Amino acid sequence: MASSSRLEILNDGGLRHDARRPYELRSMSFHLSPHPTADGSATVTQGLTTVSVSVFGPREPRQRSSSSHDRAVIAVEVGVAPWAGTGAQRRARGDKRLAEVGASIRQTFEPVVMTHLYPRSELFINVQVVSADGGILPTAINATTLALVDAGIAMLDYISSVSIGLHLTQPLLDLSAPEEMDLPVLVVASLPNSGKITLAQMETRLHVDRFEEMLVLGVEACKVLKTEMEEYVKERTGKVVQRMSLAVEGAKGLQAGFIDGGR
Amino acid sequence: MFSISTRAPLSSIPTSDAVPTSYHRAADERKYQMDIDEEYGEGSSGELGAAGKNIVGPGESITSSKDYMRGHGTYVEDEQVVSSVAGTIERVNKLISVKPLKSRYTPEVGDLVIGRIVEVGSSRWKVDANARQDAVLMLSSVNLPGGVQRRKVEQDALKMREFLAEGDLLVAEVQAFFGDGAMSLHTRSLKYGKLRNGLLQPLPPHLIRRLKSHFHHLPPPCGPTGVDVILGLNGWVWVSAGTKAAVEGDGQGQGVGGGAEGDGFGAEGVYSNVNDEITPESRTAISTIASLIRLFAKYHIPLSDSLLLEGYQWISKRRGGAESTMISDEDGERLIGDVLGVDVSVDA
Structure with missing residues (x-):
């Protein structure tokens, strides 16, 4: 890997190190229900970052103490595959940074998931980072949204998330790992329909004059992401609905044929 | 499991590839976006029932709350x-x-649900039945050895773990609900009780429809004594070796306990923890049926007994002898195509 000090964030042509323009998102792919026994699951790939999320529940809380009588509690666990390529050191399950990512995801979804519909239960969200190349938290949030949709859990809206960096005065969207190391990063998660923000997280300092511009840009990018997710979800839902009704008709015909043939 | 490739003409080429190609939009697919939008309609608001499919996602407004009432899966804003x-x-x-x-x-x-005991409490069992909360099975809602009329005494409350211990599977019926929404089960019928001689296959619950009977007996060409299938509405399916009682009753749903012979109850067999002798042929049939169930679930096809029988006939014809009970992806696609006439080769 190139030493970070030598990395050229924007070249003379105005392109980033992976030949993207400043506002260009990485290529995305979604996959719903890869996990057959979870209530809902999704895998999202953004560039070279792949995150797989499984949702279990609403189910009986594993620890009685953590339950609430009027709403569901959300528990998030984050794991990183050893081969994910986050860096040299291996992360244990109890790692502080991972716990923080988990807490961010929980805080992002708590106000949006309609937990009051599922009293005395628990929503368990398992996040597995399969490969990491920057933007783990936004990709995990996007995957969690799709997994919750797959599980049929009521939410106010989709949540989409994106990272925004700042190079001199130029905001950059959807950072990759080398960029993330060199630039101040803002992670935004928002409800695209209303433009409300459920998460804005920053670990480095930034000039306050640039912040608003980045935030507005982030919300705009979230809308684009949501359009992609929605299109995928609808197309898939349509196909499955069709499949289920087709199969019923098929089975009816079959049943008739079976009885005629068998008796 | 089920993923959508592109809507482009490319998708008509069957991909026998085991790796599912997930949705991935390239720039040139933009032109196909148009008909998707038309088909599922952003503008379904107001014009209910008009848009062909009526498919919506979270956060999508459906109609005005002045003219309509909101039901499940919606909110008003x-x-x-x-x-x-x-x-x-x-x-x-x-x-x-x-x-x-x-x-x-x-x-x-x-x-009808299938559940697993998770806790033995004071005159009640806690049962995990794949619902939002654990179900409750009261000691007073089970039949104990000795007949239906038998009274429950204090000794029975102390011996509860001898009847049903943690981890035991049972089939039961939903009797009522408690104030907090938890369900109360009962097993006061010969059809219900502890499960043995088989395997549990969990499925997404929407693939099991409410039917007249949820006990099915697949007759002998399917294993030497046939195979019994219990479709729990909670998505759990029990596949077990066929019993004599079930054969005599012609699949009318008799004797889950397996020991229900003649006098029906009396036998300690009802709460037995020991499996009967199961022949290798029977085991093969059981796991083949389980593979078939998984296959149908993979393609979102609601289960029925005739579907399983048809599928079993297809697979045994194809195999001739008994080799593996697993079904390869290609075989699975062909089976679905032959049995149901649905082409599934395009979606994986």
Whole structure:
């Protein structure tokens, strides 16, 4: 890997190190229900970052103490595959940074998931980072949204998330790992329909004059992401609905044929 | 499991590839976006029932809350009924609800469920039945050895773990609900009780429809004594070696306990923890049926006994002798194509 000090964030042509323009998102792919026994699951790939999320529940809380009588509690666990390529050191399950990512995801979804519909239960969200190349938290949030949709859990809206960096005065969207190391990063998660923000997280300092511009840009990018997710979800839902009704008709015909043939 | 490739003409080329190609939009697919939007309609608001499929996602407004009432899967914001899940719109007069594609099992009184004991409490068992909360099985709602009329005494409360211990599987019926929404089960019928001689196959609950009978007996060409299948409405399916009682009753759902011979109860067999002798042929048949169930679930096909029989016939014809009980992806696709006439080679 190139030493970070030598990395050229924007070249003379105005392109980033992976030949993207400043506002260009990485290529995305979604996959719903890869996990057959979870209530809902999704895998999202953004560039070279792949995150797989499984949702279990609403189910009986594993620890009685953590339950609430009027709403569901959300528990998030984050794991990183050893081969994910986050860096040299291996992360244990109890790692502080991972716990923080988990807490961010929980805080992002708590106000949006309609937990009051599922009293005395628990929503368990398992996040597995399969490969990491920057933007783990936004990709995990996007995957969690799709997994919750797959599980049929009521939410106010989709949540989409994106990272925004700042190079001199130029905001950059959807950072990759080398960029993330060199630039101040803002992670935004928002409800695209209303433009409300459920998460804005920053670990480095930034000039306050640039912040608003980045935030507005982030919300705009979230809308684009949501359009992609929605299109995928609808197309898939349509196909499955069709499949289920087709199969019923098929089975009816079959049943008739079976009885005629068998008796 | 089920993923969508592109809508481009490319998708007509069957991909026998085991690796599912997930949705990935390239720039040139933009032109196909148009008909998707038309088909599923952004503008389904107001014009209910007009848009062919009526599919909405979370956060999508359906109609005005002045004219319609909100049902399950929706909420009201800014005088609009807004969907909170991804699924199909269902309308009953002025009530709008959205049914999600899949969700946790929501119990109803009279449902047949399969559950697993998680806790033995004071004169009650806690049962995990794949619902939002654990179910409760009261000591007073089970039949104990000695007959239906037998009274429960204090000694029985102390011996509860001898009847059903943690980890035991049982088939039961939903009897009632408690105030907090938890369900109460009962096993006061010869059809219900502890399960043995088989394997559990969990499925997404929406693939099991409410039927006249949820006990099915697949007759002998399918294993030497046949195979019994119990379809729990909570999505759990029990596949076990066929019993004599079931054969005599012609699949009318007799004797889950396996020991129900003649006098029906009396036998300690009802709460036995020991499996009967199961022949290798029977085991093969059981796991083949389980593979078939998984296969149908993979392609979102609701289960029925005739479907399983047809599938079993297909697979035994193809195999001749018994080799593996697993079904390869290509075989699975062909089976679905032959049995149901649905081409599934395009979606994986």
